[in-house]
Amino acid sequence: MKKVFLSLVFTAVFLASFGQQKFQVSSPNGQVQVTLSNQERLTYSISHQENVLFQPSTLGFSLNRPEIDLTEFEVLGSEEKEVNQSWTPIYGERSKIKDHYRELRLRLQTKTQAKVQVNLVFKVYDDGVGFRYEFPEQEGFKHFIVGEELTEFKMGADHSAFWIPGDYDTNEFLYKTTRLSEVKSLAANAEEIDIAVKSPIGDNFVQTPLQLVTDSGYYIHIHEAALVNYPVMQLELDKADYTLKSHLVPDAVGNKAYLQTGTSTPWRSIIISKTPEGILASDLILNLNDPAQEEYYSWVTPQKFIGVWWEMHVGKGTWEYASGKHAANTANVKKYIDFAAKYGIEGVLVEGWNEGWEDWFGNWKEEVFDFVTPYPDYAIKELSEYARSKNVRLIMHHETSGSVTNYERRLEDALDFMVANDINTVKTGYVGKIIPRGEHHDSQWMNRHYVHVGKKAAEKKIMVVSHESSRPTGLNRTYPNMMASEAARGNEFNNAPTFGLTPEHETILAFTRLKGGPMDYTPGFFDFKLNRFDASRTTQVNTTISKQAALFVVFYSPIQMLGDLPENLEKYPDLVRFIVDIPLDWEESTYLKSAPGGQVVVARKAKENGVWYVAGISDEQAREVELDFSFLEKGKTYTVHLIQDSKDAHYDLNPTGMESKSSSVKPGQKMKVRMAQGGGFVMKISQE
Incomplete structure (x- = not known):
């Protein structure tokens, strides 16, 4: 993967008055700003265009060594730099990924008699923030056990949330859409009786990736990147001030992590956007992972x-x-x-x-x-x-x-x-x-x-x-042979004894689970009633056939399974051929009008031949989408092959209702396409 580095040093703002230390670092475009304050406790806050999105939130650790206090620090020094580079993924949603950020590194030392050094590193992008702790090699402090990571995300408001309940053993839940104040994790966990192994934590615990939407229109995505040799971070919600507190998954005896100096934690990732499409388009999590050896x-x-x-x-x-x-x-x-x-x-x-x-x-x-x-x-x-x-x-x-x-x-x-x-x-x-x-x-x-x-x-x-x-946490950048994972409620749950998937679920997955990395979702079902071999089965696949085809474009993965039986797929040979022709590696991707829990629409350009595919999926509502073809190259005419839901299609009443048609289109023209309830569309756009 050839890289182009354009690095330069910039100056972070340092303020010192009456014993208080503050450091400020902004994104390259200046819109995202992080402020670190080291008064009684080390805290960070994040604002966007002067709008405070994360109130002062504490940082630190508790160890299984009481003589070491990793909550109060003195600042030994700071380093700042700006990095502007790009890199080429082995496969992905685009052929070049921009990695432009400003970094602030604080060198910290505990105030206790047992002196321990910790580095705190913030990378600030135009679309968000990543930060992590580093434990450099040092005399007198080699091996240690983490009792808890004390990182907080203090939201300070009752945001809308797309969440699944906290659990140490599974993430195969349907998503809930509520205010933070309405999170009831134990009840949500108890509803899911078809999951093989569950270990619920408590009533105010949720998992990441967590998608939040503020009343002022911000979309905030909280997750982690580069999870190696460390437990998963769950979040404990304090409803008094809507603070989300890190809660690491324990081992059999209650310890969280066994570490040795010369290591670092995963990045805590925060994507910030004024539009839902900005969340979908972000490469922040991939950028926080180490590069692979091409x-x-x-x-x-x-x-x-x-x-x-x-x-x-x-x-x-x-x-x-x-x-x-x-x-x-x-x-x-x-x-x-x-x-x-x-x-x-x-x-x-x-x-x-x-x-x-x-x-x-x-x-x-x-x-x-x-x-x-x-x-x-x-x-x-x-x-x-x-x-x-x-x-x-x-x-x-x-x-x-x-x-x-x-x-x-x-x-x-x-x-x-x-x-x-x-x-x-x-x-x-x-x-x-x-x-x-x-x-x-x-x-x-x-x-x-x-x-x-x-x-x-x-x-x-x-x-x-x-x-x-x-x-996943973006490790497919570092280890590209780790191509995809399930790690969510996938299509096999359509056959769950009690209830399977809802059409809405897939429109939320795009904003949550899929931001961490490709999913083995196994779309490609053409037979929707599942009682043909067992009359007692009552569940079904809640989708239209057009949506099943659309998922191969909407849900990016370099490895994709057509889930249904060959005899069911064989009933629609043209559709199978269309799906097989959909690329698995893209030159570029552009997310169009989308919203979590509503619809997801994306346009992707194939790396090999420049053919465009545009696809969309919907929740339980029927929708009409107006596509603007301004992304096409000017001065050329294109042929569009469209597969969409028929007028009478419905995920329950008529899931196989589908129509296919071809037409010509020029850049700048617009076209309306139809998505039924629980439906979708997909089109192939080729140059004439």
Whole structure:
């Protein structure tokens, strides 16, 4: 990734009066301003165009060493600089990403007798702020245990919030839209009876990414970036003054993090925008992550795939061999390979291929899978060769059943087994309670594990998609083979026994979970009633078929799965071909009129051939969107191929209502497109 650096030094404002120290640093355009004050406690505040958005909020830590007080500091010095550079992602929503910020670094030392040095670093962008703590190597302070991070986000007002309840083990909740004062996390958690493992925290706890909207029209996004060797940050809400307090996920004995000097915390990220589109377009979280070594990851290849997966969810087949309905058998997998080859789909995921599924779920059992022993009816060598003969590759599935110690012991052999069978992509899963017992999915122990798997896979040139892992924080920049994760309520919940997904959910995901990184959301469902193989099933896919196609553009991911059964996809061959042709790597992306909980509309330009795709999704309301084609190159005429909801389409009453038409358009022209209730549209724009 070639970079262009244009660095220069600027001067931060330093004020000292009556023992009080203040430091101020502004964004390159001067609109975002951070003020740090070190009086009784070290605090920061953030304003935008002189509007205070974060009131003075405290910083610091509590350690499991009472002689060290990491809440009161003296400032030893400060360093300031401005950085203006750009970088090229291996894949992404745009081919060049601008990274322009002003940085303020404070060198701090505790006031206690046991002197400990800490650096506090703020990066201020035109669209927000990132800050983190650094613990430099120093004499007398090497190893330490974090009892809690004391970072606050003091909002000072009862903002509207798009939130899910705080939980140490899952983020598979439907989003709530309330005022901060109306957050009731325990009730929201209790509603979700279909989630396998939950560990609720308390009634005033929410997770990040958290999307807020102020009454004055600001959109504020709170999350974190570069989460490595550290627990996930949850937020505890103090409703007295609407302060959000950091709450780190603990380990089995209640400690939060075990650290050694020479390290840093994840960045606490804050995106600020006067428009919802500004949140969607922000690259702040990616910019806060370290760059990858381009040559080391040159083999990473975006891809689409289908999978022996959904038929187990709807009752057509099973994962376990002993049931007599085992879906991962040689003959059945060949049908998937043939379908993939017919439509130019690169991969076929196979779940349930390996021994152990009869005793895998809910037993908190140490050894279930060895990840190298196929069931007797799964000829993996034959299938791998068959797939390659048709320019398709198998995708491995490693369900750990939460037994992470077992997986780590066997990981090297499992990856070598993949290489020997010409498989270069793995989907990992962590369903169930974590072993070691008492650890949580979002703990420091597990976050170290997820990165460990990514690094070991990279040594074998293997790409990773993870499920039931902690929500992403932009690490796909640093480790591009960690291509996507589930880490939210995805499409498999359409088959949940009680209730699945709402149309609104997807319009909120774009503003929350997806800001951390690509999601394995598994769109591409064309059959919406799910009782064909099991009459007792009452849930359905609450979407229109046009929206399913639109999601492949709206939800960016370098690896995307068409979720439905081949026989259902085969009913709409033209639509399958349209979806397969949608690129996975873009030259540029422009978000058009969007709103969390309402609609999301995006225009993307393909990197390879310059073809544009425009797509939109809606919540439970029917909407008409007027598109302005001013983003097209002037002086040229384009052909538009539009797929949209029919006039009578409806996510429940008529989900397959769809119309397709072509027309010509010139830059500057406008066009109205239709989205039904729970619907969407997608168009391809090619130069004539």
